[in-house]
Amino acid sequence: MKLDPSFIWTAFVKLLSAVPTTLFITFVSVLGGLILGTAIALCRIYRVPVLGPISTGYVAFIRGTPMITHLFLVYFGLPAVVDGLSASLGWSFRSVSIPYIAFALVAFTITASAYMSEVVRSGLLAVNRGQLEAAHSIGMTTPQALRRIVFPQAFAAALPNLSNSFIGMLHGSTLAFTVSVVEINAKAQIVASTNWKFFEAYLAAAVIFWGLTVLIERLAGALEKRINVYNRGGVA
Known part of the structure; x- marks a missing residue:
């Protein structure tokens, strides 16, 4: 095999058009997973009746099954659910109108929610429970105490794991090509198919992913440093 350096640059330039799709999938999945994961973590920590055990089982199942399995379950199962509801309710909407990327977003959000719930739970447990009790003693409600006291400290404690989860989801987004979403890996295959220079x-593609990963690490590191300055009581 003879390496063609010029084609590496050509491919690199062409792959840049797929970067927004990859980042969109990653950001939406992580954000959705973080919101859902926070709710799951709270249900487990405060042992909410019914929801607590369901949340525990949900996390165990999602973490115990591969990400690509979630994608296929959503890809083949969601259309059946949507079409069934549309038929029973008399709607004209059908699953064929759903864009392929929506299946990836739903599946990856489900995957991210289970892992994010553990990240959030570890962050919340790292905050001294006495602070919540102190907040109650001065008249704060639990939601107020969580929002103003617990969550900021939990976020600081969980930030390294959050950045790792973000990077993991960035790399996991390559599975979207299995449902015909053209992200970076799929674009690389399309570009290479013209002359078989895979x-x-x-x-x-590897260089682009590496660059994005380094960027995320640098941003997370800068944010962590900024947070730690305030945690020490200093001024930025």
């Missing part, structure tokens, strides 16, 4: 195309 090694060069995937090498260019």
